[in-house]
Amino acid sequence: MVKIKIDGKEFELDEKKNLIDASKEVGVDIPYFCYHPSLSIVGMCRMCLIELEGVPKLQAACNTPVKEGMSVITKSPRVIEAREGTMEFLLANHPLDCPVCDKAGECHLQDNSFSDGKGNSRFTGEKRNHPQEDIGENLVINHNRCIICYRCVRFEKEKLGVSNLGLFERGSHSLIGLTPGAKPVTHNYQGALADLCPVGALLNKKTMFKSRVWWYKTTDTVCTGCSTVCPVESNVRDNKMYRLMPREIPAENQYFICDQGRFNLDWLNSNRLQSYYANGTPVISSEVYSAVGKKFSDSTNVAILGGARESNENLLKINEVMKSSGKKYFLESVVDEGQNHTTEQVDFLLTRDERPNTRGAKEAGFKSDTGLKGIIQDFNDNKIQLLFILNEGLPEGLTGSGTVVLLQTNLTEATQKAGYVVPIQTYAEQSGSFINKSGIARAFGKAMEPVQGLLTSGAFFEKLFEASIQKKEAAVGNY
Amino acid sequence: MGTINVVNVAERHKFAWYQKSYLYSLLSGMRITIRHFFKSMFGGTVTLEYPEKQRQYSSRFRGMHSLKRDEQGRERCTACFCCMWICPADAIYIEAEAVSPERKHLHPEDKYAKRFDIDLLRCIYCGLCEEACPKGAIYVDGTGEMAADNREDLILTKERMTEKNGGPIIGRRL
Numbered sequence: 256m257v258k259i260k261i262d263g264k265e266f267e268l269d270e271k272k273n274l275i276d277a278s279k280e281v282g283v284d285i286p287y288f289c290y291h292p293s294l295s296i297v298g299m300c301r302m303c304l305i306e307l308e309g310v311p312k313l314q315a316a317c318n319t320p321v322k323e324g325m326s327v328i329t330k331s332p333r334v335i336e337a338r339e340g341t342m343e344f345l346l347a348n349h350p351l352d353c354p355v356c357d358k359a360g361e362c363h364l365q366d367n368s369f370s371d372g373k374g375n376s377r378f379t380g381e382k383r384n385h386p387q388e389d390i391g392e393n394l395v396i397n398h399n400r401c402i403i404c405y406r407c408v409r410f411e412k413e414k415l416g417v418s419n420l421g422l423f424e425r426g427s428h429s430l431i432g433l434t435p436g437a438k439p440v441t442h443n444y445q446g447a448l449a450d451l452c453p454v455g456a457l458l459n460k461k462t463m464f465k466s467r468v469w470w471y472k473t474t475d476t477v478c479t480g481c482s483t484v485c486p487v488e489s490n491v492r493d494n495k496m497y498r499l500m501p502r503e504i505p506a507e508n509q510y511f512i513c514d515q516g517r518f519n520l521d522w523l524n525s526n527r528l529q530s531y532y533a534n535g536t537p538v539i540s541s542e543v544y545s546a547v548g549k550k551f552s553d554s555t556n557v558a559i560l561g562g563a564r565e566s567n568e569n570l571l572k573i574n575e576v577m578k579s580s581g582k583k584y585f586l587e588s589v590v591d592e593g594q595n596h597t598t599e600q601v602d603f604l605l606t607r608d609e610r611p612n613t614r615g616a617k618e619a620g621f622k623s624d625t626g627l628k629g630i631i632q633d634f635n636d637n638k639i640q641l642l643f644i645l646n647e648g649l650p651e652g653l654t655g656s657g658t659v660v661l662l663q664t665n666l667t668e669a670t671q672k673a674g675y676v677v678p679i680q681t682y683a684e685q686s687g688s689f690i691n692k693s694g695i696a697r698a699f700g701k702a703m704e705p706v707q708g709l710l711t712s713g714a715f716f717e718k719l720f721e722a723s724i725q726k727k728e729a730a731v732g733n734y
Numbered sequence: 735m736g737t738i739n740v741v742n743v744a745e746r747h748k749f750a751w752y753q754k755s756y757l758y759s760l761l762s763g764m765r766i767t768i769r770h771f772f773k774s775m776f777g778g779t780v781t782l783e784y785p786e787k788q789r790q791y792s793s794r795f796r797g798m799h800s801l802k803r804d805e806q807g808r809e810r811c812t813a814c815f816c817c818m819w820i821c822p823a824d825a826i827y828i829e830a831e832a833v834s835p836e837r838k839h840l841h842p843e844d845k846y847a848k849r850f851d852i853d854l855l856r857c858i859y860c861g862l863c864e865e866a867c868p869k870g871a872i873y874v875d876g877t878g879e880m881a882a883d884n885r886e887d888l889i890l891t892k893e894r895m896t897e898k899n900g901g902p903i904i905g906r907r908l
Binding site (some may be wrong): 354464 | 814815816819831844845868
């Protein structure tokens with residue numbers, strides 16, 4: 256920790272950190288475009304210029320190491336003129352696209368020109384015009400809006416090890432685009448490139464023009480695409496999930512999310528299961544509770560499959576209910592081969608296990624000695640009379656005469672096949688936590704409102720247990 | 735009245751001797767009536783015979799909305815959502831879409847409003863949408879005559895709202 260002065264005030268900063276990050280922690284905001292905490296430093300945008308006492312020229316704060324006794328000036332007329340000048344140059348060739356650009360509202364250029372820009376431009380020439388192109392199945396590049404900050408090229412090279420994008424020509428003809436001969440981008444980080452771009456040059460086709468960002472309600476949740484369980488912010492408008500944006504945790508070096516989980520959101524909004532089913536026909540809930548409750552109290556062995564998609568709180572509640580019921584029960588969360596490879600990485604974020612809470616389910620007690628095959632075998636031999644399936648597909652080869660109760664969030668073909676089907680809330684409609692592949696517990700909040708009466712899986716088991724006890728009403732009393 | 739310290743500052747009007755007679759007040763009222771009678775006989779009435787004669791709206795009157803086109807006949811609206819955001823009554827509903835090659839001659843930029851509905855019953859005719867529009871696309875320069883006999887007709891859709899011919903960036907009556 257070294258002592259430096261910023262604008263005359265003394266601060267103690269960590270000398271291992273970058274000056275921009277360190278001064279943000281103490282409340283001094285230095286504007287920037289090309290700097291990113293997890294990418295290499297290039298000093299290409301010249302927006303973070305600050306004055307150091309004793310140094311004749313202005314220095315880029317992103318490339319200035321923090322030294323003992325340094326005195327930084329961020330409010331002198333020279334620095335203000337430099338920032339205004341940089342903004343004017345960046346806006347000289349930037350098109351007047353704010354009404355049609357998807358980045359409006361979260362655009363660094365808009366924010367910085369409002370806080371540090373001049374307000375008028377002296378540019379009277381013709382702005383260069385290059386048509387928009389598709390460069391990936393999800394990615395679109397608009398060359399006119401690009402401010403050549405080089406973040407996209409650096410990200411691909413440093414984090415992914417590929418070089419699809421490159422910088423061509425120079426001066427005001429500079430262009431960032433696909434290297435000649437390269438095929439369109441197909442990797443799993445096209446959404447991350449669009450997030451990284453500070454302006455609306457790289458955009459997602461999947462969320463293009465859907466909504467303006469100021470109408471979103473943001474909640475801190477997690478992505479459930481794989482067992483890395485990246486922290487994200489969910490954007491919900493009118494109780495519909497529109498998109499997920501990465502939530503930065505600098506201490507864990509967590510800045511990006513991949514495409515696999517973040518674009519798979521339609522199941523939260525459409526085709527939801529909103530009624531109880533018995534043998535493929537919709538019925539009212541009391542029928543299901545009475546029938547399944549009776550089966551529950553009559554059976555000696557009960558098994559529950561799944562649980563790697565449910566939150567820890569639900570799983571612990573289910574375990575509690577089963578323990579207090581006194582039945583012999585088997586819990587198994589591994590229903591898919593991928594779950595045996597929870598920590599095997601496909602690329603730097605994605606893992607082979609596509610379920611968020613495999614490790615959490617195992618720690619909550621959802622581990623049986625016989626495994627999935629053993630439980631199916633026992634069910635077929637009628638040793639298990641009641642089988643619950645938590646938000647997973649129906650396993651193959653179930654031929655026993657016991658009852659199968661499926662807890663689902665969406666309408667699938669399995670809804671017609673299972674004995675009883677119970678609708679439950681998705682992870683976005685409740686708060687809870689998942690344990691990711693490294694054992695870190697990731698908490699998530701409630702982002703959407705469920706349909707009234709929709710229960711979580713834990714609440715369903717509680718209600719089922721009460722229905723199975725068959726309390727007899729006392730006949731005495733003054734009603 | 736049982737209040738204390740009341741100072742009566744109003745003087746009760748005192749009638750003069752000629753005003754106290756019955757005929758004075760009668761004749762004073764009749765004078766107004768006769769004056770209006772002669773005024774209407776010689777073409778000074780203010781009654782407007784609608785719908786044969788229409789009223790003259792002032793140049794800044796805020797009436798029904800219309801979406802304008804530019805000189806080349808392309809729609810000015812690019813679905814930027816500025817009007818939908820600023821509308822204090824939540825009367826505007828817009829859905830944006832990318833311009834496909836078949837529609838390229840109708841739109842100057844690559845985003846347009848696939849759906850643009852204004853609920854005339856929610857609208858308060860404040861004109862903030864006209865002020866907010868960065869493209870000069872929406873103006874509230876129509877008439878005030880929007881009567882209908884059902885609620886569906888009072889949701890103005892894009893086809894009913896868009897002008898047929900284009901022109902420079904100025905409202906109808908300015």
